[in-house]
Amino acid sequence: MTLFVDHEALESISRGLRNACTDLDSASSTAPSGVDGGVCTPAILGILAHLLDAAGQFVVALAASSSAVADANAGYKGQDDENADQLNLKVWADE
Numbered sequence: 001m002t003l004f005v006d007h008e009a010l011e012s013i014s015r016g017l018r019n020a021c022t023d024l025d026s027a028s029s030t031a032p033s034g035v036d037g038g039v040c041t042p043a044i045l046g047i048l049a050h051l052l053d054a055a056g057q058f059v060v061a062l063a064a065s066s067s068a069v070a071d072a073n074a075g076y077k078g079q080d081d082e083n084a085d086q087l088n089l090k091v092w093a094d095e
Contacts (some may be wrong), residue, residue, distance in 0.1 A: 010073035014066050021062035024055060
């Protein structure tokens with residue numbers, strides 16, 4: 001069985017997730033600091049709190065996903081290198 005892992009693609013995916021995490025996290029500075037909605041202010045603030053909480057959880061998920069992809073890529077790469085070394089040693093020993 002042959003399994004091909006494109007390390008550059010996994011690195012690109014990890015980097016994309018990390019960039020999305022950073023961009024979304026930096027957008028938090030644009031959230032309103034207060035709301036003047038009259039009698040609806042509590043409802044608006046409640047909705048805003050839920051949206052900001054969800055966005056924060058998404059930032060954490062993006063960061064975790066980026067790290068997981070990077071760790072998996074490093075594991076695949078390390079195993080590829082180790083297998084290549086073992087194969088080279090065997091070929092050299094047979095010569």
